[in-house]
Structures are given as C-alpha cells and as structure tokens.
Amino acid sequence: MLILIFLIAGLIVGSFLNVLVYRIHTAEELIFDRSKCPHCKKQIRWYDNIPVVSFVILKFRCRDCQKKISWQYPIVEIFTGVIFALVGWKFFVLIDTASWFPTAYYLFMASSLITILVYDFLYLEIPGSVLWVSIFLAVIFGLYLDGTSLLKLENNTVNLLDTITYPGILSATTAFVFFFSLSFFSKEKWMGMGDAYLVILLGLILGWPEILLALFLAFFLGAVYGIIMLAMKKKKMKSQVPFAPFLVLGTLIALLFYLPIINWYFSLFITY
Ligand SMILES: [Zn+2]
Incomplete structure (x- = not known):
C-alpha cells in the first residue's frame, strides 16, 4: 500500500521532471507557468495532465493540434514512479521517524539524477x-x-x-x-x-x-x-x-x- 503511494508520487514527480528538462533547455519560467504543447503552444488542460493516464486516453496526441506527444513523457513518468517505489521500499519505515528524512533526501537525489539522465540523453x-x-x-x-x-x-x-x-x-x-x-x-x-x-x-x-x-x-x-x-x-x-x-x-x-x-x-x- 505504502509502495503504491510512492509509485504514484513518482509518476507525478516524473511528469514535473519532463517539464523541468524542457524548461531548463529553453530557459523558461520554472514552475509558475502552466505547461504548453511544444507544437501548438496551447496550454495543456489540467485533466490532460495526469501522468501516463492522459497519455493513453489522448492516444499519444495533443488534444488541440493532434501532433504526436513524445514517448519520453510516459517513459520518464513510469521510470520515476518505479524508482520512487524502490526508494520507499528500501529506505522508508513508517513507524521509524528517523527514516523519513533520509527517504526524502534519496527521493530528491533520484529526481535530480533522472533529470540529468534525460537532459544528457536529449541534449548531450x-x-x-x-x-x-x-x-x-x-x-x-x-x-x-x-x-x-x-x-x-x-x-x-x-x-x-x-x-x-x-x-x-x-x-x-x-x-x-x-x-x-x-x-x-x-x-x-x-x-x-x-x-x-x-x-x-x-x-x-x-x-x-x-x-x-x-x-x-x-x-x-x-x-x-x-x-x-x-x-x-x-x-x-x-x-x-x-x-x-x-x-x-x-x-x-x-x-x-x-x-x-x-x-x-x-x-x-x-x-x-
Ligand atoms: Zn498541440
């Protein structure tokens, strides 16, 4: 059950990391701006922004311009979800509060590392x-x-x-x-x-x-x-x-x- 929460948190963070990679590259505002389609620049609706699920429902296409959405998005989301679940499994013990801080630390570091992985893969x-x-x-x-x-x-x-x-x-x-x-x-x-x-x-x-x-x-x-x-x-x-x-x-x-x-x-x- 706990692992499932880590998995879902990872899917959501993974979706943020995709945006982060894109925005570091284009040097846009980091968090406060809503996500846009890279092709038609229309804002992505909140209900189209659910990790993995939206991707499948929309049949891998943007709702506005019908251009293909890159496979990078669901792959990074799922990968981050799996890594978060594994970090939770390895470091987190609910009743041991001393494990909470290291768990948060390793989740943060895993997120940084995934960002670096994707960024280097895309932009060398x-x-x-x-x-x-x-x-x-x-x-x-x-x-x-x-x-x-x-x-x-x-x-x-x-x-x-x-x-x-x-x-x-x-x-x-x-x-x-x-x-x-x-x-x-x-x-x-x-x-x-x-x-x-x-x-x-x-x-x-x-x-x-x-x-x-x-x-x-x-x-x-x-x-x-x-x-x-x-x-x-x-x-x-x-x-x-x-x-x-x-x-x-x-x-x-x-x-x-x-x-x-x-x-x-x-x-x-x-x-x-
Ligand atoms: Zn579009």
Whole structure:
C-alpha cells in the first residue's frame, strides 16, 4: 500500500521532471507557468495532465493540434514512479521517524539524477544548475546526519568509514580524479568534462565502496548499449554517445541493490 503511494508520487514527480528538462533547455519560467504543447503552444488542460493516464486516453496526441506527444513523457513518468517505489521500499519505515528524512533526501537525489539522465540523453549536456545544487545539498545532508549521530556518541571514538561525509568525499574525489584524467588526457574524446563533475555527486550520494559498483555498472551498460547500437547500425564507431545516463543508471542500481549484487557476486566463488 505504502509502495503504491510512492509509485504514484513518482509518476507525478516524473511528469514535473519532463517539464523541468524542457524548461531548463529553453530557459523558461520554472514552475509558475502552466505547461504548453511544444507544437501548438496551447496550454495543456489540467485533466490532460495526469501522468501516463492522459497519455493513453489522448492516444499519444495533443488534444488541440493532434501532433504526436513524445514517448519520453510516459517513459520518464513510469521510470520515476518505479524508482520512487524502490526508494520507499528500501529506505522508508513508517513507524521509524528517523527514516523519513533520509527517504526524502534519496527521493530528491533520484529526481535530480533522472533529470540529468534525460537532459544528457536529449541534449548531450549536463545541466549545471541541477548538478551543483545537488552536490551542495549532498554535502549538507552528510554533515547534518554525521553531526546528529556524533552528539549521540558517548565515547569519542569515531570510525570515519561509518560516517556519511567521509566515505562520500573519498569516493567523490577518487571518481572525479579518474574521470577528470580520462577527459583531460583524451581531450574530451573518451569522456566529457561534464561527466567528471557528475561523478562528484554520485560519489557523495553512494559513498565508499558502493561507487565502484556504480562505475563498473555504468561502463558495462554503456558497452552493452554500444554493441547493440553498432549491431543495429544506428550509430557509427565514432558517433557521440552520452555517458551520464549510464552513470545515473549504475548509481541508482548501486544505491538500491548494492548488497544483493555483492552477495550474489561472491557466492559465485564459493565451491561446495
Ligand atoms: Zn498541440
């Protein structure tokens, strides 16, 4: 039941993220203006703005000009809904009020990451405003939680790896140095500088060593995607492929399924 609420909240947020991506790109007013059809510029009626449902009822077309609505809209809505449901399942416990704040934090970060994924996919660019605001909030969140848990400690022995800020900064720095070098030495041919800034955020969200799994998954998914595209002859060897979507997917998987994946991986080496 709770998961269903997270799912529906995610569908609604996903519909907002679609608008956000479009408006960052066209630099329009963010929230206060009502949504318009990108073709005929007519305002979208409130009853045509229900995530996924409206899309199906309208048969994927604008009510006014009958032009096709992009598949991007329902896909992003459903994806955000599923991610919200998973974050709720993983972090939220109704009777444990201490879980509410981290849940809200991870929902916010998931929304930022999805925005970055879609934006980079469409425009081959990472929206700096979203990225830097999220990095700032990730640091504040870590410091705040560490601050409150330090107050509860009776003896003064702190294991740095048990904090949130220290492993976050460790993994952000490691990932940044690695991606910055890739980008710098290849003159941005292998990796864009935007990706190097993005992994700072991913490191802060995931901490250490979860970031390693996220980066591994990103390269793995990127390679699979590249092979499929080459096989389908959709892309040439040299055509530019955005990498942020794979970094974001790797991060979301690592955030939600780190332990099961690691346990499965090590179970492969156990011989009976
Ligand atoms: Zn229209």
